[in-house]
Amino acid sequence: MAYLELKNLKKSFGPTTVVQDFNLSVGRGEFISLLGPSGCGKTTVLRMVAGFETPTAGSIVIDGQDVTRLKPNSRNIGMVFQAYALFPNMTVAQNVAFGLKIKGIGRAETDARVNEMLKLIGLPDLGGRYPFQLSGGQQQRVALARALAPRPRVLLLDEPLSALDAKIRVSLRTEIREIQRELGITTIFVTHDQEEALSMSDRIVVMYGGVAEQVGAPHEIYNRPQTRFVANFVGTLNTFEATVRNADAGTLTLAGVDVALPEGGLQAKAGESVTVALRPEAVQLGRRSDGDIVLPGSIEDVHFMGSVIRLKVAVAGSTLSLDTFNRSDMPPPAVGAAIEVALSPKDLIVLQG
Amino acid sequence: MTRFLAWGTLLFGCTFFALPLIGMTEFSMRMLREGYSFEAYRVVLLDERFQQTFSYSVLMALATIVFGMLLVVPTAYWVRLRLPSARPWIEFITLLPLVIPAIVIVFGYIRLYNTSSWLPLTGSYTGTNILLMFGYMTLSLPYMYRAVDTGLRTIDVATLTEAALSLGAGWFTILTRVILPNVLVAVLSGAFLTFAIVIGEFTMAALLDRPAFGPFMQLLGANRAYEPAALAVIAFGITWACMALIQLATRFSKHTQAQR
Numbered sequence: 001m002a003y004l005e006l007k008n009l010k011k012s013f014g015p016t017t018v019v020q021d022f023n024l025s026v027g028r029g030e031f032i033s034l035l036g037p038s039g040c041g042k043t044t045v046l047r048m049v050a051g052f053e054t055p056t057a058g059s060i061v062i063d064g065q066d067v068t069r070l071k072p073n074s075r076n077i078g079m080v081f082q083a084y085a086l087f088p089n090m091t092v093a094q095n096v097a098f099g100l101k102i103k104g105i106g107r108a109e110t111d112a113r114v115n116e117m118l119k120l121i122g123l124p125d126l127g128g129r130y131p132f133q134l135s136g137g138q139q140q141r142v143a144l145a146r147a148l149a150p151r152p153r154v155l156l157l158d159e160p161l162s163a164l165d166a167k168i169r170v171s172l173r174t175e176i177r178e179i180q181r182e183l184g185i186t187t188i189f190v191t192h193d194q195e196e197a198l199s200m201s202d203r204i205v206v207m208y209g210g211v212a213e214q215v216g217a218p219h220e221i222y223n224r225p226q227t228r229f230v231a232n233f234v235g236t237l238n239t240f241e242a243t244v245r246n247a248d249a250g251t252l253t254l255a256g257v258d259v260a261l262p263e264g265g266l267q268a269k270a271g272e273s274v275t276v277a278l279r280p281e282a283v284q285l286g287r288r289s290d291g292d293i294v295l296p297g298s299i300e301d302v303h304f305m306g307s308v309i310r311l312k313v314a315v316a317g318s319t320l321s322l323d324t325f326n327r328s329d330m331p332p333p334a335v336g337a338a339i340e341v342a343l344s345p346k347d348l349i350v351l352q353g
Numbered sequence: 354m355t356r357f358l359a360w361g362t363l364l365f366g367c368t369f370f371a372l373p374l375i376g377m378t379e380f381s382m383r384m385l386r387e388g389y390s391f392e393a394y395r396v397v398l399l400d401e402r403f404q405q406t407f408s409y410s411v412l413m414a415l416a417t418i419v420f421g422m423l424l425v426v427p428t429a430y431w432v433r434l435r436l437p438s439a440r441p442w443i444e445f446i447t448l449l450p451l452v453i454p455a456i457v458i459v460f461g462y463i464r465l466y467n468t469s470s471w472l473p474l475t476g477s478y479t480g481t482n483i484l485l486m487f488g489y490m491t492l493s494l495p496y497m498y499r500a501v502d503t504g505l506r507t508i509d510v511a512t513l514t515e516a517a518l519s520l521g522a523g524w525f526t527i528l529t530r531v532i533l534p535n536v537l538v539a540v541l542s543g544a545f546l547t548f549a550i551v552i553g554e555f556t557m558a559a560l561l562d563r564p565a566f567g568p569f570m571q572l573l574g575a576n577r578a579y580e581p582a583a584l585a586v587i588a589f590g591i592t593w594a595c596m597a598l599i600q601l602a603t604r605f606s607k608h609t610q611a612q613r
């Protein structure tokens with residue numbers, strides 16, 4: 001039973017539709033990320049859930065209650081903004097207490113809750129400070145505490161980490177996720193950073209042009225992208241054109257080599273061209289066990305990235321990225337060297353659409 | 354050389370402003386033949402009409418500030434939040450009182466609200482007072498609106514509003530607990546300007562025949578020699594006190610430092 005349900009959401013501003021056919025069921029306590037490029041409608045979806053935008057069509061149900069027409073201040077939803085949006089005239093403690101006061105919660109309980117929240121975000125001693133006396137990371141943690149203090153039904157975060165430095169961004173990622181787990185709060189997290197989405201989420205919604213392209217767990221999104229957009233947007237990808245030999249049997253010709261897909265069935269006719277994709281880590285340097293496809297190529301470029309070396313290899317007329325682990329006893333291959341790459345049919349992703 | 358020029362200009366400017374003031378102050382203290390004294394001030398301050406008109410104008414100024422704030426703060430807020438496209442128009446309207454002379458406004462009022470009109474405000478003292486207060490509000494609108502609007506520009510009105518809404522706040526709470534405290538300094542500077550305007554205003558009060566401070570100054574000026582000078586010095590003192598208070602208000606708002 002879904003706790004938060006978005007049904008056929010659509011939003012138009014005048015003649016332009018920015019979100020359409022958006023369906024999503026979020027379980028209680030689930031952490032969902034909306035991932036997509038700038039302008040794809042992530043914020044718009046979030047704002048419709050918060051009640052700041054009214055959907056043109058569709059409905060939003062929280063815990064069995066239809067909130068589509070409910071005002072934002074009666075939805076009991078917590079929201080964290082990219083720009084922190086702390087009240088500058090109030091101290092940290094007053095900021096956190098704001099929602100509690102409005103709910104009419106008593107003084108003693110408010111104080112207790114504020115302390116509990118400040119401890120939760122790891123800033124128990126900063127209650128008396130004003131927002132301008134805090135760093136960006138601290139401000140955002142206070143904003144999180146403020147949003148969580150009134151025990152909202154759903155927590156919405158709109159790119160909360162984008163304004164922070166890289167280091168704090170990564171540590172706050174873990175922190176937000178831990179707090180979210182501890183409270184078991186249903187959360188929607190908007191980001192355009194795939195690493196953030198992949199590392200934090202229970203499930204990811206990849207959006208493009210106002211439409212949810214794919215919904216799934218991070219490993220599903222990464223390993224089994226269903227559309228060309230998802231495949232390209234999430235992670236690095238090598239693509240080849242292949243010719244279908246037998247659609248029902250799932251056999252292709254790839255760079256002159258016959259390949260049988262383990263899953264069989266293809267939605268294409270014999271002789272047609274399809275795009276197959278492959279992650280860099282699924283391509284290996286040198287020959288492997290039998291049954292693999294082995295193609296000759298030459299090294300075009302070498303990126304030494306520490307534990308991993310990413311190579312660009314010219315294979316069958318196109319350029320392939322592939323990753324190998326660094327080994328201290330073996331220098332990385334030289335540019336121009338003739339090599340062989342091996343790949344396995346089970347790692348091939350056939351892209352539809 | 355340029356340094357010398359700069360200092361020279363400054364000195365000239367100071368002299369230009371200070372000399373008449375010094376002269377007036379000096380003159381105001383020469384009421385008694387024997388030498389300098391504060392006799393003129395004593396006479397003015399003890400004058401019953403001074404006390405009456407001054408307290409009347411102070412009350413009017415306070416009422417104007419309160420009602421002006423009630424009108425301007427929510428309006429400026431709403432325009433920023435929901436009608437940003439209307440901002441140039443609103444600004445234009447608020448600037449009109451600078452262009453239209455007070456005498457035109459007050460004649461318009463008298464035409465509209467005279468005893469034989471649909472809303473005979475001039476029929477009673479209270480009604481006329483209310484009318485005068487609205488007149489003062491109109492006069493102070495350019496300063497009040499600008500001050501508040503500038504104050505609103507320093508905060509992220511839209512996001513703060515949404516943050517407060519998501520925490521369950523209603524519009525009244527948002528205005529009084531989130532918006533107003535953050536623009537208070539701006540509102541105060543608008544308020545002190547309003548105060549200075551109302552205290553010195555002559556045209557409206559005279560034409561509506563209310564016992565305000567402006568007409569009293571005028572009356573005194575026409576009939577006496579030393580007292581008007583003393584009164585003028587007092588009026589200057591009040592204006593300067595207002596300006597000092599604006600500075601103080603800015604200095605003492607601790608939470609606004611982040612925006613500087």
Ligand SMILES: Nc1ncnc2c1ncn2[C@@H]1O[C@H](COP(=O)(O)OP(=O)(O)OP(=O)(O)O)[C@@H](O)[C@H]1O
Pocket residue numbers: 013018036037038039040041042043044045192
């Ligand atoms: N109030 C509005 N009026 C008109 N168009 C709007 C409005 N709000 C958003 N849009 C448009 O809707 C589209 C989606 O905007 P949205 O803010 O949801 O994108 P986003 O995915 O959050 O992008 P970003 O990553 O840049 O924040 C954009 O093309 C934007 O121009």
Ligand SMILES: [Mg+2]
Pocket residue numbers: 042043044158
């Ligand atoms: Mg956005």
